[in-house]
Amino acid sequence: MRNWTLGALVAALGLSGAGPAHAYKIFVSNERGNDITVLDGTSFEVVDTFAVGQRPRGIAVSPDGAKLFVCASDDDTIQVYSTADYKFLGTLPSGPDPELLVVSPDGTRLYAANEDDNLVTVIDLTTGARVVEIPVGVEPEGMGISPDGQTIVNTSETTNMAHFIDRDSKQIVANVLVDSRPRFAQYKADGSEVWVSAEIGGTVAVIDAASKAIKHTVTFEVPGLRSESIQPVGVRITEDGSKAYVALGPANRVAVVDGTTYEVLDYLLVGQRVWQLAFSPDGKHLFTTNGISNDISVIDVENDEVTQSVQVGQQPWGVAVADVPATTN
Amino acid sequence: MTRSATASSRGRAGWLAGAALLLLGTGALAQNGTAPATPAPQAAAPAPGAPAAQLIRIGFLRSYERRLALSALDIAPESIGLAGAQVAIADNNTTGAFMNQRFELEAVTLKPGDDVSAPARAMIEAGVHYIVTDLSAADTLTVADLAAPAGALVLNAGASDDRLREVDCRANLLHTAPSRSMLTDAIAQFLMWKQWRDWALISGEHENDRLFAEAMKKSAEKFGGAIVAEKVFADAGGARATDSGQAQVQRQIPVFLQDLPEHDVVLVADESEVFGTYIPYNNWVPRLVAGTAGLTAGSWHPASEQWGGAQIQNRFEEAAGRRMQSKDMNAWAAVRVVGEAASRTQSADPAMIDAFVKGPDFTLAAFRGQRLTFRPWNWQMRQPILLGTQAAVVSASPQEGFLHQVSELDTLGIDQPESTCAFPG
Known part of the structure; x- marks a missing residue:
């Protein structure tokens, strides 16, 4: 295992020397491994792994790409790391058992x-x-924020x-009753x-953001799978609003949903127990965390195809992308 | 009691009082202050003009007496079941704050053998429409029959007897407690998945032990396990614990099990706590033990943290000062059934709530990885069953590969085609 990691690291360093100067990084929190896996956004190879607090789950990157926020659930803190060199920068007073977080668009x-x-x-x-x-x-679990931060x-x-x-x-200005165990808001x-x-x-x-009324309820049906095993968690919507991606947990699939008609267009087979999703900065790729198969899947957004999977740490949970150079040297 | 439970689950309630204003349902929770800019450490009055919260009362009727067990770790705590109901009331009230609904628990604890009719009548006459029970099968039926003329619903969180779901089923009696046959099916599926097919069944001689043994035998037949031998362990009386400790157990149990034919697993049916705990590690030959000892089955396990279980365990432990057990989960689920239906119907009207609970859209999330629903033919709650040792969860049934045309959860317990339940009318 160590040899493999070292090999991947060497390969990634070699690649970055030849590749474009500006790339990005993918950060994956490993809930059981108590660490963060870092992948190069060009090669999708693991370039580093660094230890964080206990039971890292929700992660997010600051709007300027410089800082990574990690919910260290069992340490009851949010930890802050540099996305450049993974140095520990400090903790934030999160309150007990933080699970998911969002950062305001203005940072x-x-x-x-x-x-x-x-x-x-x-x-x-x-x-x-x-x-x-x-x-x-x-x-409380899912955290979403409007683009204007309001x-x-x-x-x-x-x-x-x-x-x-x-x-x-x-203050709470509205409460909208939804179906059982709401996990994510986007x-x-x-x-x-x-x-x-x-x-x-x-x-x-x-939910209509202005009226707070539920406009539509999207349901899912995968032939051969019993409905109880279809458990939507992570949701991401393309910048132009045309397509939404929904991680379906133990169904091991990501649903592609039309952003206008709400029709389910496709089910993409990914790794086991898929929970969270993140787009690449250019929106061309979508990354999924697959908690039981210990990997992430890479989805080509234009063609809605799973192009590869990459082994990360133990029980990957959250994923965030930082628009910063993949290597500092 | 219920108010203090709510406050403790919220932690620093006083500090929070001024921190936020809930625009919807401001009248529902006293600690939600009306002036967000001004910290108000004391509970503020409901906003002027806000409607009073609608009250939903839930009765809890149970029988408890501290009963010795073979292991001190197996003695049921005084708050068994009740603590689960209290945590669920607090959960319902947190949600109720946004719905303008308030839930109250009215608990009555009897001793085994006490008359259950009088307290049940008192509850029903006082207008309590939902009664959660942790009683014997006979007492559960008594309460259900007393409640029927008033149209009240009884939620059985204690009795596992299959007859309450079968010949003695009642239209106003719902079961959040799994039946014995669900528990034994859960064990049988796991053993078959492991391909440990030959079982020696050791049963106690009391009625509940025999019922468990009967259920275990039916499970063997259903899933293809073989009962290769049966023995009954006589209850010779005597103390559960003695100063000479384990010495005699270590000598006597192997001899008792010496004549068993070749087997993979010893199944123990000893709900009465006469001998079951003595079986693991004291067999004549090295074999695993399951049933009421060794690998046991339940609706919950104190160590379960999967499927969001860590959260309910944490708030249960904070409220009750101990880990959550199966009976606590049954009672939690029973009280949550009412809360869930009240929030889904946005109503405190029993007719609305009852119709929703018994309707096709009712589901409950209860930290077991999938939604729980009721079987409409006998009002048993469908649920995964956890299998565990004293220390840890080992597995959850239904096991992979046990398929069903309606729900894989219906592979556990008596299924509709075999059911003898017939609701009158």
């Missing part, structure tokens, strides 16, 4: 869901201080709601809709 605030305490924690990234904790439903959406897994929180007043880039996945309900609710 000034971080919002984290604390599953054990039914809270959403708001952190000021300029001072590193906790601004406020907002009580939400039971087992509205934060949290999903609570046992209350089964999407809570819409206003940035300035820090805005369209134009801010018109929020898509909320329901893991046990097996659906995705498309």
Whole structure:
């Protein structure tokens, strides 16, 4: 294993010397491995692995690409690392058991869901201080943010709601009941809709961002699979809003959904227990974390094809992409 | 009691009071202050003009007496079941804060043998429409029959007896507790998946032990296991624990098991705690043990953390000061059934809630990797069954490859074609 990693590292270093100067990095949190796998966005090869806190799950990159935020769930903190050299930069006061987080588009605030305490924690990234904790439903998990940063959406897994929180007043302005165990909230880039996945309900609710009404409920059906095994978690929508991708957990597939008609266009077979998704900075690739097969799948977005899978650490959970050079030398 | 449970699950409730305003359902929770800019450490009054929260009362009728077990670790704690119901009430109330609904638990604890009719009647006459029970099969039926004229629903979180789902089923009696046959099917599927097919069955002589043994035999027949021998362990009385400790056990149990024919697994049917715990490691030949000892089956396991289970375990432990057990999960699920239906129907009207619970769209998420639903032919909750040792979860049934035309969960327990349940009318 060590030899293999070393080999991959050498290969990646060699590639980066010959490849384009500007590339990007993919970061994958390994829930069981307590580390982060770093992949080169050009070669999709593992270039590094670094240890972080216990049970890393949700991860995100600052808008400038410089910092990686890691929910170290069992350490009850959010850790901050440099995306350039993976140096530990400090911790943020997340509150207990942080699971998922979002960073505001202007990079000034971080919002984290604390599953054990039914809270959403708001952190000021300029001072590193906790601004406020907002009580939400039971087992808050998914965190979405509107493109203008004005509205934060949290999903609570046992209350089964999407809570819409206003940035300035820090108040809940609407609660939308969705199907069982909502895991993830994703805005369209134009801010018109929020898509909320329901893991046990097996659906995705498309919520009109203005009226807070559910416009459509997307359902999934895979021949040969019983409906209970179709468990939507991660959701990502293309920049132009034309297509959405939904990770279906133990169904081992990513659904491709038409962003306008909400029709399911395709099911892409990926690794086992697929949970989270992230686009490359240019939107041409989508990466999936496959928790049981310990790998990520790379999807070609234009053709909706799975082009390769890459072994990462133990039980990959979250994935984030940083638009920074893949190597510093 | 229920209010304090809610507050503790939220942690720093006082500090939070001023932090946020819930625009919808502001009247529902006292600790949600109305002035977000001004910290208000004390509970604030509901917003003027906000409608009072709709109250949904849930009764909990149970029988408990501290009963010795062969291992001190197996003695049921005083709060068994009840603590699960209390955590579910707190969960329901957190959601209720957004729905303008409030849930209250009214718990009555009896001793085994006490008359259950009077407290059940009192609850029903007081207008309690939902009664969660942790009682014997006979007492569960008594409560269900007393509740029927008032149209009240009884949710059985304690009795595993198959007869309550079969010949003695009731239209107003729902079961969140798995039946014995679901538990034994879960074990049988696992053993068949392992290809450990030959089983020696050792049963206690009390009624519940015999029922477990009967269920185990039916499971063997259903899934192709072979019961190669059966023995009954007589209850000679005597103390559960003695100062001479394990010495006699280590000498006597192997001799008792010496004459068994070749077998892969010893199955133990000893709900009465007479001998089961003594079997593992004391066999004559080295064989694994399953049933009520060794590898056991349940709706939950104190060590289960998969499928989001860590969260319910954490808040249960914070509330109850111990790990969550199967009976706690059954009671949690029963109270959550009512809460889930109340939020889905956005109603506190029992007619609306009952129709939804018994309707085709009802599902419950309960940390076991898939949605739980009710079997409409006998109101048994479909659920995966966890298999574990004392320390850890080993597996969850249904096992891979046991297929079913409706739901793989229906491979556990008596299925519709075999069911003898017939609701009147």
